[in-house]
Amino acid sequence: MSDVVARTPRTSRRLELTLVAxxxxxxxxxxxxxxxxxxxxxxxxxxxxxxxxxxxxxxxAAFGVLNNMDFPYKTWVIAAVALAALVGxxxxxxxxxxxxxxxxxGLGLILGGAVGNLIDRATxxxxxxxVDAYWDSYHFWAFNVADSAISIxxxxxxxxxxxxxxxxxxxx
Numbered sequence: 765m766s767d768v769v770a771r772t773p774r775t776s777r778r779l780e781l782t783l784v785a786x787x788x789x790x791x792x793x794x795x796x797x798x799x800x801x802x803x804x805x806x807x808x809x810x811x812x813x814x815x816x817x818x819x820x821x822x823x824x825a826a827f828g829v830l831n832n833m834d835f836p837y838k839t840w841v842i843a844a845v846a847l848a849a850l851v852g853x854x855x856x857x858x859x860x861x862x863x864x865x866x867x868x869x870g871l872g873l874i875l876g877g878a879v880g881n882l883i884d885r886a887t888x889x890x891x892x893x894x895v896d897a898y899w900d901s902y903h904f905w906a907f908n909v910a911d912s913a914i915s916i917x918x919x920x921x922x923x924x925x926x927x928x929x930x931x932x933x934x935x936x
Contacts, residue, residue, distance in 0.1 A: 779868060780857060780868050780875070786876065787875075787880060788876050788880045788883070788910075791877070791881075791908060792880060794894070794908065802817065802819040804819050804820075804821065806819050807896065813900070814897065815895070815898075816896040817895065818894060818896040819892070820893050820896075820906045821888075821890040821891070821892060823889065823890045846878060850879065850882065853871060857871040857872075866921075866924035866927065869920055870920030870921035871921065872917070873916055874914050874918065874921070877911060877912070877914035877917065878914065880908075880910035880913075893906035893908050893911070
């Protein structure tokens with residue numbers, strides 16, 4: 765029994781780190797493929813009137829916030845804020861109980877997505893987005909694998925927070 769308990773934190777951390785690595789790898793491979801296959805603003809229709817792959821660059825923050833705004837050291841300011849958030853999320857993840865699998869998976873996805881986008885921002889000065897979902901004339905913000913992982917991870921965290929908890933009473 766003590767072996768199982770002793771291995772649980774290590775197994776949980778391994779799950780998180782594997783998720784982070786998988787998200788970063790898939791994110792960077794898909795972005796490299798788009799960079800090589802599509803010129804900037806080039807587009808390939810996947811499902812007519814619903815989904816295209818379109819090469820766009822987001823020089824702003826999430827959902828294009830600050831994209832059209834220019835100020836000195838913008839790339840470095842946004843990267844520093846992203847890095848600070850990444851450190852905060854990693855610290856929070858390190859405090860989670862090993863059995864809190866839903867939150868751990870959510871945080872692994874969020875961390876992987878944040879690292880993937882931070883690599884872009886630090887390397888290129890922008891984040892490459894390419895999934896263009898639309899209906900009629902309405903276009904959702906273009907996004908990438910990292911953004912998807914962050915969104916799914918956030919939903920998992922919210923669902924985990926809403927889950928009823930069993931309270932363990934501790935003797936005095």
